[in-house]
Amino acid sequence: MITPIKLNLYLIRRFTMWLLVTGAAFSLLIFLGDFLDMLKLASKFNQGNLQAAYFTVLRFPFLLIDLMPFIMLFATVFCLLSLSESRELVVVRAAGLSVWQFILPLLVFTLLLGCVVLAFLDPIGTTSYQKFRQIENQLRPNMPSLDISGSGLWLRELSPAGDRILHATRIVDEKKLLLEQTNYLIYDPGGNLSKRVRAQKATLVEGEWVFENAQIHDMSGDITEHDRLRLGTASEITDLQEHFRHPNALSVWALPQYIATAGEAGIDTNSHRVRLYTMLTLPFMLMAMVLVAASFSLPTGRLLSGGRTIGYSILFGFLLFIFGEFVAKLSELNILPILLASLAPPLIATLLATTLLLEAEDG
DSSP states (O other), X not given: OOOHHHHHHHHHHHHHHHHHHHHHHHHHHHHHHHHHHHXXXXXXXXXXXXXXXXXXXXXXXXXXXXXXXXXXXXXXXHHHHHHHHTTHHHHHHHTTOOHHHHHHHHHHHHHHHHHHIIIIIHXXXXXXXXXXXXXXXXHSTTOOEEEEETTEEEEEEOOTTOOEEEEEEEEEETTTTEEEEEXXXXXXTTSOEEEEEEEEEEEEETTEEEEEEEEEEETTSOEEXXXXXXXXXXXXXXXXXXXXXOGGGSOTTTHHHHHHHHXXXXXXXXXXXXXXXXXXTHHHHHHHHHHHHHHHHTTTTTSOOHHHHHHHHHHHHHHHHHHHHHHHHHHHTTSSOHHHHHXXXXXXXXXXXXXXXXXXXXX
């Protein structure tokens, strides 16, 4: 007689095999699809095919994490369908085990796998995606470098006429590029500091920094005051939010610190908090996908055919993805609480899948 431990290990082994096969198939599709996009980006900046492939490799771990729920969904469907076709599930049921007893080891394995993804794959993916963003910014002309620290906003503009560094204690309006308590350091072509502009407020208007109540400090010691001072800049900035650290470039471990620091500087961190909570609920989303796949796969032979099982699984997974994106956008706009928006997709999927399983298995 097969012991429950041996049965659980066997189910996990079969599930892992299908997970690897499905993951390999999705990885190939991800790589080929993203490579075509990166070819367009590389050609735009006169880069070759090898550089486009390098961009794809840098983006690949991040894209793989985003598609993990779909990989889990299809792997579970194929695993349970194969067990049904080989009559192994019939033997398991004949031994007196309920559907919940042989689904439980798959759920536990999925939960552990989700934790591994958060602990190891997410830092790798965010680091490589951040590298891609840095290379992309370097390829764009007149693209300033921007960073956020505990002291506020730091913006560096590179120019043959001399670099310039802008420091602002607080950001009043990201869209209008309105900054408070600013210091603007102007360097000559040799890299020596030539002037420093201190102002209560600064904003970027039509390619010029406009400083209000400004003081110009020369290196000779002279100080001149201006109610309104305009200085030209070559920086191509239209929205500060576009130049902040992208949420996808920060791991789940780095996001809390960045959210706290950026929040103190007056930066809207809704998109970063949405990313944080979404990643924290990833293990539960993966478990929900296993339940969804089981709800369509296990009744096969009595309610659904194999083709319909796959079709309904694809449809439900797609609808769940659209719903997750929709509530995430609502939370970014402060329409829904972020925690609720992050928990809603896995919770709803779990409840619906559990209801279908109870209806199909227990009547």
